[in-house]
Amino acid sequence: MAEHKKEIDQVTGVETTGHEWDGLKELNHPLPKWWLYMFYGSIVWAVIYWILMPSWPLVNGYTKGLLDYSQRAVATRNFDVAVAERAETGKMLLEASLEEIQNTPELLEFAMTQGKVAFGDNCAACHGVGATGFEGYPNLQDDSWIWGGDLETLATTIAYGVRADNDETRYAEMPAFGRDELLEKEQIVQVANYVGSLADIPTQDGVDLEAGKVVYEENCVVCHMDNGKGDMETGTPNLTAPNYLYDRSVEGIMAQVNTPRHGVMPAWIERLGETTVKSLAVYVHSRGGGQ
Amino acid sequence: MSSQVEPIDKEEDEAWFASAAKVYPMQVKGRFRKIKWAILFISLGIYYFTPFIRWDRGPLLPDQAVLVDFERKRGYFFFLEIWPQEVYYLAGLLIIAAVGLFLMNAIAGRLWCGYLCPQTVWTDLFLRVESMIEGDRRKRITLDKQPWNAEKILKKGTKHFLWLMIAWWTGGAWVLYFADAPTLVYDLATGQAALSAYVWIGILTFTTYSLAGHLREQVCVYMCPWPRIQAALTDEHALNVTYRYDRGEPRGHLKENQKRVAAGQPAGDCIDCNQCVYACPTGVDIRKGAQLDCIQCGLCIDACDAIMTKVGKPAGLIAYDTDINIERREKGEAPVYRLVRPRTVIYFAIIAMIAGVMLYVQLNRSMTSFSVVHDRNPLYVHQSNGSFRNGYSLRLLNKHNKEQSFTLSVEDMPAGTTLEVVGVHKDAVSVSNDTQLTLTVEADTTRSVRALVFSPEGVALPASKPMRFKLVDSDTGEITIVPDFFRTPGN
Numbered sequence: 010m011a012e013h014k015k016e017i018d019q020v021t022g023v024e025t026t027g028h029e030w031d032g033l034k035e036l037n038h039p040l041p042k043w044w045l046y047m048f049y050g051s052i053v054w055a056v057i058y059w060i061l062m063p064s065w066p067l068v069n070g071y072t073k074g075l076l077d078y079s080q081r082a083v084a085t086r087n088f089d090v091a092v093a094e095r096a097e098t099g100k101m102l103l104e105a106s107l108e109e110i111q112n113t114p115e116l117l118e119f120a121m122t123q124g125k126v127a128f129g130d131n132c133a134a135c136h137g138v139g140a141t142g143f144e145g146y147p148n149l150q151d152d153s154w155i156w157g158g159d160l161e162t163l164a165t166t167i168a169y170g171v172r173a174d175n176d177e178t179r180y181a182e183m184p185a186f187g188r189d190e191l192l193e194k195e196q197i198v199q200v201a202n203y204v205g206s207l208a209d210i211p212t213q214d215g216v217d218l219e220a221g222k223v224v225y226e227e228n229c230v231v232c233h234m235d236n237g238k239g240d241m242e243t244g245t246p247n248l249t250a251p252n253y254l255y256d257r258s259v260e261g262i263m264a265q266v267n268t269p270r271h272g273v274m275p276a277w278i279e280r281l282g283e284t285t286v287k288s289l290a291v292y293v294h295s296r297g298g299g300q
Numbered sequence: 301m302s303s304q305v306e307p308i309d310k311e312e313d314e315a316w317f318a319s320a321a322k323v324y325p326m327q328v329k330g331r332f333r334k335i336k337w338a339i340l341f342i343s344l345g346i347y348y349f350t351p352f353i354r355w356d357r358g359p360l361l362p363d364q365a366v367l368v369d370f371e372r373k374r375g376y377f378f379f380l381e382i383w384p385q386e387v388y389y390l391a392g393l394l395i396i397a398a399v400g401l402f403l404m405n406a407i408a409g410r411l412w413c414g415y416l417c418p419q420t421v422w423t424d425l426f427l428r429v430e431s432m433i434e435g436d437r438r439k440r441i442t443l444d445k446q447p448w449n450a451e452k453i454l455k456k457g458t459k460h461f462l463w464l465m466i467a468w469w470t471g472g473a474w475v476l477y478f479a480d481a482p483t484l485v486y487d488l489a490t491g492q493a494a495l496s497a498y499v500w501i502g503i504l505t506f507t508t509y510s511l512a513g514h515l516r517e518q519v520c521v522y523m524c525p526w527p528r529i530q531a532a533l534t535d536e537h538a539l540n541v542t543y544r545y546d547r548g549e550p551r552g553h554l555k556e557n558q559k560r561v562a563a564g565q566p567a568g569d570c571i572d573c574n575q576c577v578y579a580c581p582t583g584v585d586i587r588k589g590a591q592l593d594c595i596q597c598g599l600c601i602d603a604c605d606a607i608m609t610k611v612g613k614p615a616g617l618i619a620y621d622t623d624i625n626i627e628r629r630e631k632g633e634a635p636v637y638r639l640v641r642p643r644t645v646i647y648f649a650i651i652a653m654i655a656g657v658m659l660y661v662q663l664n665r666s667m668t669s670f671s672v673v674h675d676r677n678p679l680y681v682h683q684s685n686g687s688f689r690n691g692y693s694l695r696l697l698n699k700h701n702k703e704q705s706f707t708l709s710v711e712d713m714p715a716g717t718t719l720e721v722v723g724v725h726k727d728a729v730s731v732s733n734d735t736q737l738t739l740t741v742e743a744d745t746t747r748s749v750r751a752l753v754f755s756p757e758g759v760a761l762p763a764s765k766p767m768r769f770k771l772v773d774s775d776t777g778e779i780t781i782v783p784d785f786f787r788t789p790g791n
Contacts, residue, residue: 113723116724118720118748121722121750139675141677151681151683151684152681153684153685247684250685251682251683251686295722295723295750296691297689
């Protein structure tokens with residue numbers, strides 16, 4: 010810039026910058042010093058930041074900076090720390106029996122919290138957020154169980170699943186009496202109405218219930234027992250329960266006798282680990298239907 | 301270049317922007333100076349040493365009298381223990397503080413600004429340090445003007461060092477309110493304290509040093525909202541630091557005024573010595589009347605009284621007074637002082653009311669608390685025997701410093717109703733009937749449990765049956781009842 014003498018504008022009494030356009034001169038109002046120094050300071054800061062922190066994008070990758078900082082690494086580390094902390098309390102859960110967990114307030118609180126989250130993440134998709142189930146997916150709130158609702162049984166069911174791809178899985182299968190022509194169509198109608206009468210389900214008019222009883226005793230009683238109460242040892246459903254897994258009507262029973270449906274529950278032990286399975290068992294038990 | 305244009309900035313116009321001129325307040329002696337020293341020592345003493353006061357609360361709780369414990373989510377204030385949900389006490393205190401400020405203002409103007417505001421107190425302290433090192437007003441002006449030499453470097457260096465030490469101690473005392481003070485002092489000294497402690501000390505050192513050392517009156521004049529609000533709240537009966545112009549004017553130098561008197565001309569008491577301006581920490585001329593920059597600290601009163609005494613005139617040319625009294629004196633009427641007027645009475649009533657409510661709430665503060673939340677999904681469960689079950693989340697809160705046991709039961713349910721709490725077995729406790737359980741809650745904690753209520757078999761219930769949970773404190777017999785509902789599908 011050319012040297013210029015300090016020129017004072019007569020009108021305002023302010024120094025000019027010496028720049029002139031068509032007779033108009035620019036007054037010199039410098040930036041406030043505090044602002045200027047902060048501006049210089051931020052330039053210096055930016056340079057330091059470039060050197061220390063990851064900043065400039067390159068064609069392949071970016072400048073890493075001397076501090077080798079990475080948000081991803083921090084997040085991974087925090088995650089590992091959280092998992093390690095959880096394992097610490099989880100160890101107590103691992104060593105305690107399910108009964109002990111339920112009777113020790115600190116363990117119960119941990120198991121309930123972990124169980125609630127794990128249930129929401131893994132179980133709620135089929136069993137519902139409130140654990141009330143859907144058609145074909147058992148209701149875990151009520152007190153009728155297929156495989157049993159005490160703590161140990163729940164833990165086993167959760168760990169190994171039902172008809173799952175696991176050597177220890179629970180397995181039960183009902184023959185397809187209609188599809189495989191083990192029973193006549195009329196016999197199916199009779200037995201379905203008989204079962205309906207056991208469970209207080211409205212039956213169809215003019216059906217011979219006595220004949221149905223005979224069919225029941227010849228074909229069903231082995232698994233579903235005398236009174237239709239089923240057997241949790243073998244995973245045979247209670248036919249007198251207020252809730253059915255499938256349609257609770259005579260038509261529904263007929264459909265099931267004709268071609269039974271068999272739902273599958275995955276084995277969770279390998280995916281979730283023993284601690285979480287235990288927490289889930291305690292959580293499901295605490296819904297209120299636990300035995 | 302010649303100009304025919306009228307200058308915009310005429311002399312009589314106020315400039316839109318002016319750099320703040322540095323103020324060199326003169327040290328004065330007198331009544332108000334003494335009051336200010338006393339308040340400074342008391343308030344800073346409270347601030348710096350309160351964290352070291354001990355208060356025995358038993359073996360489990362901290363023994364620091366004033367402690368805000370973020371980690372355990374508790375606030376301790378002497379005999380008070382505040383849980384996070386009781387932070388409305390703070391709201392009450394803030395309302396009292398705000399109305400208290402209004403009341404002070406209605407009685408005697410900016411008492412807060414002049415004597416109590418931390419900005420004033422710390423600035424006063426920093427100014428005192430400055431005048432001890434660099435000398436009083438005149439010497440400081442000279443020092444600032446003289447070129448840098450060993451003496452100037454030494455004096456300025458010492459001053460800034462002492463300022464930083466005070467600022468650092470201010471920050472150091474602040475963090476002590478948030479952790480056990482003696483332990484934290486040791487940890488800070490040995491470099492083991494939490495990073496946040498050092499960061500906060502740093503922040504408060506910086507703010508104290510810059511606000512009390514460098515910005516001083518600029519905080520009051522440019523940054524603080526209170527002068528603006530205060531100007532709108534004041535009235536003609538509020539005592540303010542006032543130059544009694546009825547007595548002072550026409551002002552003139554001592555000899556000049558003596559000549560005027562001799563010539564039979566009017567002459568005021570003000571000898572235009574400017575001591576009031578030199579003493580002012582914000583650099584205003586009180587003789588211009590009440591103004592935004594004036595924090596009403598009363599130091600000009602001390603300065604003026606000293607001069608008036610010297611020239612043999614009565615003190616009080618500048619004094620706490622009201623405009624209305626000046627007018628009355630000019631008319632020859634007696635001055636009036638009205639402390640009790642609607643404004644002060646209403647402010648006082650508001651303060652008394654809020655303080656009363658807070659006191660009532662505090663005296664009736666429950667040491668235990670109990671809440672019930674009904675399950676939302678599912679609302680009820682149909683049991684295989686035909687009965688119904690409802691689930692509830694219960695939260696018990698024990699503010700006692702020892703384990704408390706409670707008896708839980710349900711009321712207003714048909715006979716045969718049973719109550720279960722997950723993890724609490726009936727055989728483990730003494731119960732007189734099926735619907736009663738004993739729960740224990742550890743000292744100073746909350747406990748959440750899941751309760752299940754089973755309706756009796758074969759009893760028809762409406763869709764929503766009002767019922768109640770009853771919690772009895774086994775020690776004190778205190779009964780807490782929480783109403784809720786028992787849900788069924790209805791008829």
